[in-house]
Amino acid sequence: MSSVLKISKNAEEGLRELLRFLLEKKRVKAVFTLRKINENGTVNYSLITDSDMLEDAVPLFPLMPQNAGKLLSRLTLKEHLSEPIAAVVRPCELRAFIELVKRKQGSPENFVFISTACPGTYPLEMSVNGDIGKKIPEYEEGVKNGNIVSDIRQVCKACEHFIPYSADMTVALIGKEDIDKSCEIFLNTEKAKKLVEGMNGELIKGELETQEIKNLRSMRQEQRKKLFDEAGVEGLGLSGLVETFGRCIGCHGCGRVCPICYCVLCDFESRDYECDPSTYESELKKRGGVRVPPNTVLYHLGRLTHVSVSCVGCGMCTDVCPANIPLSTIFLKVGEEVQKLFDYIPGKDVEEAIPLTKYEKEEFAEVED
Amino acid sequence: MKDEFEPRIIGFLCNWCSYAGADLAGTSRLQYPPSLLPIRVMCSSRVDPLFVISAFLRGADAVLIAGCHPGDCHYQEGNYYARRRFACVRKVFETLGMELGRLRLSWISASEGPRFANVVTEYTEKIKKLGPNPAKKKVFL
Numbered sequence: 067m068s069s070v071l072k073i074s075k076n077a078e079e080g081l082r083e084l085l086r087f088l089l090e091k092k093r094v095k096a097v098f099t100l101r102k103i104n105e106n107g108t109v110n111y112s113l114i115t116d117s118d119m120l121e122d123a124v125p126l127f128p129l130m131p132q133n134a135g136k137l138l139s140r141l142t143l144k145e146h147l148s149e150p151i152a153a154v155v156r157p158c159e160l161r162a163f164i165e166l167v168k169r170k171q172g173s174p175e176n177f178v179f180i181s182t183a184c185p186g187t188y189p190l191e192m193s194v195n196g197d198i199g200k201k202i203p204e205y206e207e208g209v210k211n212g213n214i215v216s217d218i219r220q221v222c223k224a225c226e227h228f229i230p231y232s233a234d235m236t237v238a239l240i241g242k243e244d245i246d247k248s249c250e251i252f253l254n255t256e257k258a259k260k261l262v263e264g265m266n267g268e269l270i271k272g273e274l275e276t277q278e279i280k281n282l283r284s285m286r287q288e289q290r291k292k293l294f295d296e297a298g299v300e301g302l303g304l305s306g307l308v309e310t311f312g313r314c315i316g317c318h319g320c321g322r323v324c325p326i327c328y329c330v331l332c333d334f335e336s337r338d339y340e341c342d343p344s345t346y347e348s349e350l351k352k353r354g355g356v357r358v359p360p361n362t363v364l365y366h367l368g369r370l371t372h373v374s375v376s377c378v379g380c381g382m383c384t385d386v387c388p389a390n391i392p393l394s395t396i397f398l399k400v401g402e403e404v405q406k407l408f409d410y411i412p413g414k415d416v417e418e419a420i421p422l423t424k425y426e427k428e429e430f431a432e433v434e435d
Numbered sequence: 436m437k438d439e440f441e442p443r444i445i446g447f448l449c450n451w452c453s454y455a456g457a458d459l460a461g462t463s464r465l466q467y468p469p470s471l472l473p474i475r476v477m478c479s480s481r482v483d484p485l486f487v488i489s490a491f492l493r494g495a496d497a498v499l500i501a502g503c504h505p506g507d508c509h510y511q512e513g514n515y516y517a518r519r520r521f522a523c524v525r526k527v528f529e530t531l532g533m534e535l536g537r538l539r540l541s542w543i544s545a546s547e548g549p550r551f552a553n554v555v556t557e558y559t560e561k562i563k564k565l566g567p568n569p570a571k572k573k574v575f576l
């Protein structure tokens with residue numbers, strides 16, 4: 067059983083109350099959360115120090131405008147935080163940040179992580195066309211019933227890691243019938259318990275891993291299998307890859323938004339990646355025709371081998387793809403297999419080294435010949 | 436005989452062991468098929484998965500990565516990392532339904548000239564049976 071702070075307000079209002087409390091009592095210097103810019107469902111991540119500005123904070127809004135892991139890395143890339151900041155992020159965003167920390171691209175020091183039992187988010191395009199506002203009642207209904215909410219992103223429907231691994235506080239949402247009236251915040255660390263001392267609300271004991279959560283996990287696992295089967299990832303083969311990635315317009319947006327793709331000097335962005343005239347000539351001689359620009363399959367296979375071991379399956383790549391390539395499904399599947407190989411869950415534990423940076427003397431004899 | 440398929444294998448050989456092993460095979464006048472195109476790297480761990488994929492997509496019939504035996508790496512542990520990385524590329528290939536038979540990792544020491552000749556002979560035979568890399572036929576890569 068864990069300690070739970072129960073606030074008699076609806077889930078979002080309760081969380082906002084907590085953030086306000088933390089700011090006003092100076093327990094944190096700032097709050098990092100989603101904030102709405104208009105009523106149409108356009109939100110972005112913001113740092114807030116003025117508690118009056120929390121009016122516009124929508125910490126639980128079902129949209130991921132960017133993977134916050136990448137943003138937290140940018141905040142702490144040059145130096146770790148000198149004063150505490152409370153960051154409200156989704157489990158996959160937290161995992162992405164932890165993966166970046168392992169790559170020395172940020173520091174978790176002085177962060178207070180507030181996360182949720184995550185019901186998933188809607189695709190970005192729904193925020194652009196303003197549909198998302200109409201969807202909110204349906205979303206809340208799904209969350210209360212502990213179902214997979216319809217129309218959320220494919221990867222969210224298939225996500226098994228929707229309970230955060232290393233959050234200081236976790237807002238329980240899934241399967242809670244009374245989220246309109248009460249907000250339950252699980253205090254996972256001693257730090258969290260200290261921070262909320264004196265806060266209006268009731269301290270009770272509770273279990274985060276409820277039957278509803280277990281049910282949802284098995285529903286999502288089923289959905290995951292279905293997603294992979296429908297996409298036919300394993301049957302793609304070379305022809306399938308050429309066909310699937312043939313639609314790619316080469317904007318490299320998937321890499322730009324990917325929290326794991328952090329290299330400043332990316333091979334694929336460099337001049338070395340461009341082909342010499344002699345290469346075109348030799349390829350044309352061999353094949354009689356060549357795609358322009360070439361190396362699209364190389365780009366995606368290259369990203370797959372570089373990223374898959376740490377892919378958290380956040381789904382940003384699919385969200386931004388203008389050619390509608392099911393990138394996150396492919397990355398999720400390949401990531402799952404590679405991660406299984408090394409018995410690794412990306413972003414679970416900041417102390418656990420990335421598999422490709424360590425080794426055992428006796429292993430993988432089956433890959434040697 | 437003229438039309439017989441002669442595979443082209445790209446070999447990434449580590450400077451300290453496998454490249455020297457290949458040299459030894461040569462100076463020992465051992466016979467092996469002329470199918471391997473060697474590329475010398477300072478360590479098997481220098482081989483980025485991109486090199487392998489690039490060679491494969493450009494139409495190499497197979498890729499060989501060869502380095503020092505485990506425990507004998509000139510840089511103490513490079514080949515252990517190379518093995519993990521290779522396992523990772525292999526898994527990506529496998530998951531996407533691509534041919535695993537065209538990737539190979541072998542340990543060949545500087546004194547193993549005969550082993551080098553054997554590996555190349557054996558691998559060439561295997562690739563001959565597999566046939567040319569289908570990536571050659573793909574116009575749009």
